[in-house]
Amino acid sequence: MLADTACPPMKTALALRHVPFEHLGIMQPLLEARGYTVRYADMGVQSVPADEMASADLLIVLGGPIGAYDDKTYPFVREEAKAIARRLAARRPLLGICLGAQLMARALGAAxxxxxxxxxxxxxxxxxxxxxxxxLAPLADGTPVLHWHGDRHDLPPGARRLASTVTCAEQAFAIGDHALGLQFHLEANLDELEAWLIGHAAELGAAGIDPSALRAQAPVVAERLSQRAREVFTTWLDRVEAA
Structure with a gap:
């Protein structure tokens, strides 16, 4: 009798992207190594893929320079938030980063x-x-992470606050082991920071931030930060997959 050589079904990871350079970064190879097929949906360019957001094994909602309540200017945001709310209600694995975390908070009724x-x-x-x-425990050693936001959210009902800074009390939250919201950018590949400096040039200028300062800091923290980020994502994915 021939042995069953059928391959196990591939797991699917859907990433909602709002600007091209804010992608999965260092997280993508981690996902692919764990057997995920990764697909991007570009919000505003493509329709909100509500059905796929519900069915994917893992949903990641990435960052972007718009607001989580910018429905009037960017009408797709309302539909995106509704689909995120359905995902949360189903308790399916979900990671939100920056705008993604803010959209999760909105979906849960937080300001x-x-x-x-x-x-x-x-x-x-x-x-x-x-x-x-x-x-997030690996970050207890004081590793600097990349912050890049001007909005904040209240702690959503039923969520556990995980991290804060002096500037923003709500830096990370969790719901069970399946949903994690991060205000900061652990996913960013600092080898590609120049794309962020170019893409957010107007924001940096308005805030009076010199891009050369960020450019100089990145190589100092890159190795340690990348290692801690991989540890955080690996632990979270382990918990999600064990649930």
Whole structure:
């Protein structure tokens, strides 16, 4: 009798992308090594893929320079938030980064609003007690992470606060082991930081931030930050897949 040589079904990871250079970065090879087929959906360019958002094994909602409540200017945002709410209600694995975390917070009924200042640059986060027992634990050593946002969200109902900074109290939250929202950019590949500096040139200029300062800091923190980021994502994916 011939042995069954059928390959196991591929797992699917859908990433919602809002600007081309804010992609999965260092997370994509981690996903592919774990057997995920990765697909991007470009929000605003393509229709919101609500059915695929519900069915994918993993959904990642990436960052972008628009607001989580910018429905009037960017009408697709409302449909995106509704589809995220359905995913959360189904308790399916979901990671939100920056705008993605803010859209998760909106979907859960939390307020999202401008901070009045920009938090852009490399700085550590402070972990809460829940954070120390979460996949973010590797960041307890003070590793600087990349911050790049001007909006903040309230802690969503039922969520656990994991991390904060002096500028923004809500830096990360979790719901169970299946949903994680990060205000900062652990996914960013710092070898590609120049694309961020170009793409966000107007924002940096308006905030009075010199791109050369970020460019100089990146190689100093890159190796340590990339290692910690991989540890965080690996631990979170382990928990998601064990659930």
């Amino acid at each position: 999202v609003k401008p901070m009045g200042v920009k938090e852009i640059g490399f700085a550590p986060v402070t972990l809460t007690a829940d954070g120390l027992n979460s996949p």
